[in-house]
Amino acid sequence: MKKLISLTVLTLVAASLSAQNTKTFTTVRKIPITSVKNQYRSGTCWDFATLGYLEAEILRKNGKTYDLCEMFIVNRDYMDNARHYVRMHGYSQISEGGSCDDVIEVIRRFGICPEDAMPAPGSLTGDSLANFKVFFPELEREISSIVWNEGKPELNRFTTEEQAPLRNKAPKSNWQESVQAVIDKYVGKCPESFVYEGITYTPLSFAESLGLNLDDYVSLTSYTHHPFQQWFVIEAPYKWRLKPSYNIPIEQLMDALDKAIDAGYTVAWGGDVSGDFYRKEGLAYLPDGVVPTQELRQEQWDNWQFTYDHVMLIYGKALDEQGKPYYLVKNSWGENNPYKGTWYMSRDYIALNTTYIFVNRNALPKGLQKQL
Secondary structure (H helix, E strand, O other), X not given: OHHHHHHHHHHHHXXXXXXXXXXXXXXXXXXXXXXXXXXXXXXXXXXXXXXXXXXXXXXXXXXXXXXXXXXXXXXXXXXXXXXXXXHOOOOOOOOOOOOHHHHHHHHHHHOOOEHHHOOOOOHHHOOOOOEOOOHHHHHHHHHHHHHEEOEOOOOOOOOOOOOHHHEOOOOOOOHHHHHHHHHHHHHOOOOOOEEEOOEEEOHHHHHHHOOOOHHHEEEEEXXXXXXXOEEEOOOOOOOOOOOOEEEOOHHHHHHHHHHHHHOOOOEEEEEOOOOOOEOOOOEEOOOOOOOOOHHHHHHXXXXXXXXXXXXXXXXXXXXXXXXXXXXXXXXXXXXXOOOOOEEEEEHHXXXXXXXXXXXXXXXXXXXXXXXX
């Protein structure tokens, strides 16, 4: 199946690439959002997309525009990732990646601050935007050294007689201070308090002032290796926080997505943008003849053709010249594409390549709300 689809893509996409590059769209629905950001050389799409989603939620609720601080989330979340790794005795992933759940959990526990309450991304490393090229390898070395006394093993890390000497007997008593120092060095310290529009806040009081109910947000997914109408933790490397998603058939998931957009709610989207059906020109679509069935979704997930590798913000609907439905999607790679940072992703593409959607439960159909 994989080879057949790949050949179809090569044939059909190559034939239509020139036309696709000049594609035009008619907007059907466009929900207000905040400006396009650039994650630059950092694996923080999950952070930029989810904060962009929450900024859009605030816009929807009270019309106020905020620029929330991605590096505050990075600081707190990477420290949580280190704690998880150590508590798992190294049987976990040290990762730049994450999910929408990470942002919600950080804000719930630690709060949030506006962008200008911390050093600008990249400024502590002499760059103009976030650049983790030096930062993250150093952080990974620091964290792995807590568990492994000769660095992280390259292969199977299950304890064997040969590997036993590699593992430290216990973590150092001050290991959290060492890890936090590396994080602060590259992204800046999280402020204890700051002034915003003449009012002094702590990160927690500022989060409370935003008017968001963090319990409103749920993750929906669609796979057949778990029962439908049940919660489960998606088995993906970047989902290290182990928060569950609610499993429903793909037709029901797409219906929930459409109804949310129609009702004026944006939706955070996690899925695949690196497979056969991905185009870098701000477009994502399936060739004619490829049908996004439940079975194909599962097959591509199980054979790794489809992975969870990116998070973006869906904020509207459009039609192409042939009347085919697309979504307006805000990316976090700056404005360097023909659509100034927006992607146009076909409905079929979304149906096939979605790992999960993150949505306000109040935007869901009543029947689904009752299930949750």
